[in-house]
Amino acid sequence: MDENRNPFNPGAGVSPPELAGRAEVMQQAMTALERTRRGRHAKSLLVLGLSGVGKTVLLNEIARQAGERGYLTEMVEAQDSGDLRQMLLHSVRRILLRQDGGKQAVEAVKKGLRVLRSFLGGITVSAGGVDITLGVDPEIGQADSGVLEADVTDLLLATGRAALAVQKPVALLIDELQYISKEELAALIRAIHAVNQAGLPLILFGAGLPQLAGQAGDAKSYAERLFEFPRLDRLNEADACAAIQQPVEDEGARIERAAVQEIFRQSHGYPYFLQEWGYNAWNACDGDLIRLADVQAATAISLRKLDASFFRVRFDRLTPGEREYMRALAGLGTESQRSSDVAAKMGRKASSVAPIRDSLIKKGMLYAPEHGMIAFTVPLFDAFMCREMP
Ligand SMILES: Nc1ncnc2c1ncn2[C@@H]1O[C@H](COP(=O)(O)OP(=O)(O)O)[C@@H](O)[C@H]1O
Ligand SMILES: [Mg+2]
Incomplete structure (x- = not known):
């Protein structure tokens, strides 16, 4: 569809067309x-x-x-x-x-x-x-x-x-x-x-x-x-769907249910990714109905863009030791992991990698969902790490 009418706004600090779930x-x-x-x-x-x-x-x-x-x-x-x-x-x-x-x-x-x-x-x-x-x-x-x-x-x-x-x-x-x-x-x-x-x-x-x-x-x-201390998180399915569907309809276009659900599945309801997927799905669409196939095309484009920018700038800020830690964490799966398991995967003692873990938290790359646990702050970063450091 007409790019000039694309309602979605992937970026930093740029208002979404629909401030969903807040x-x-x-x-x-x-x-x-x-x-x-x-x-x-x-x-x-x-x-x-x-x-x-x-x-x-x-x-x-x-x-x-x-x-x-x-x-x-x-x-x-x-x-x-x-x-x-x-x-x-x-x-x-x-x-x-x-x-x-x-x-x-x-x-x-x-x-x-x-x-x-x-x-x-x-x-x-x-x-x-x-x-x-x-x-x-x-x-x-x-x-x-x-x-x-x-x-x-x-x-x-x-x-x-x-x-x-x-x-x-x-x-x-x-x-x-x-x-x-x-x-x-x-x-x-x-x-x-x-x-x-x-x-x-x-x-x-x-x-x-x-x-x-x-x-x-x-x-x-x-x-x-x-x-x-109100906590902002990923959007739940209903809010994420509203964040996609509402702006599309406000522009007089439509989106299939399956397409909305696929955007939610791919983005994990993460607000920045919702905008990115919505933006690319809109552009990929030919008629005035965004279909599942458009979202699948958008997924490839979105990941390519994220790899080149969003993930890339964060990766570039890491020291070699930090990259190694991130890669070890990614290798353990998408869920949060025990810090001790990450250290073990690196073949090192937990105490010796603790400073790396701390500096990654300080940089906003990782966070501790509970004591002794560690996880990526950004969804899909684990997959990026595996692509970047096979
Ligand atoms: N409630 C929301 N619904 C849909 N998209 C949102 C929402 N909040 C933020 N976004 C989108 O997410 C992206 C990141 O927003 P931003 O405020 O820069 O995040 P942060 O300051 O937490 O890093 C922007 O593209 C913005 O339009
Ligand atoms: Mg900000």
Whole structure:
């Protein structure tokens, strides 16, 4: 069918035509937004899930809906080598500059800017090649201690107070939160805790790999009571079928039941793969009815594309030792395996391969579904490993 009308969107952070199977977590987020707006206590959400399950598009959707509800929103992505100070500096600056209101309110915003100026401290920061000037003096004694935790807390409190004064709640969204260091995570959690206690209309939505829950707990033991940790996973059959069928029908085309089921079987309901298969099946189809044969053609194309890009970039990031570990795991089957069995397959002691296993978890390639077990984060990666290293 006409490629220009193809509704599917395989990629990173690009919205699917149908956000299937996420009604519950969206509802949770909307309740948190509504309560925060009313100055009521609400837990911030840290959305967990493996890569490609749809965390980023979910955060985008939350940001969009927050905007519709009168929120000022800022979304940032933490980087591997990033710096929380820089990240907050830019987002808080943009928020404060967008806050306007009555006379009294302006004072709270100005104070926010002065606290931000203190937070800036000695570091020169540039945005788009231009040094940032805030046009205000620092607020002495606020956000200038040099202690990250105290300074981030001062900054977010000042931002929350400004939000209250101008009656515009703030939603801060941070993607890839697993990348920030323990000290930074502790500072962020402490600051959100203080904002909550003060009943200020500022809420955090984070997203990250599953290990983020543990990282948050290690950084601050009370994190589990401060946050909800909704878990995104592969879609079940009904949701996956809706994710395929609905967009096709919205374009005035049709898809056979057997074709939808085959897409589910091949993709394992994994959101990224659903888009990839849907996209290729659409293009492979001649009439306006997508048939099983079109999906079978799409499978060959999808696997070729994944091998050349999605799987390839992940594979390229691995050290030889890590590749060997991944290959041994793949050789044991598609299910999760005991770590000790993987070590045995490599002919090594479990303790000697533990560092490799840990670094693969850190890179988001593997995860531990339960203690002592190990599994691929991405479906079909095992088959790729066997193709790549026969
Ligand atoms: N609920 C969903 N239903 C269908 N497709 C989805 C859904 N969520 C995400 N996708 C698709 O999956 C792919 C990956 O989404 P993304 O948000 O980048 O994942 P993550 O941030 O978890 O790595 C995108 O192509 C997106 O369109
Ligand atoms: Mg993402």
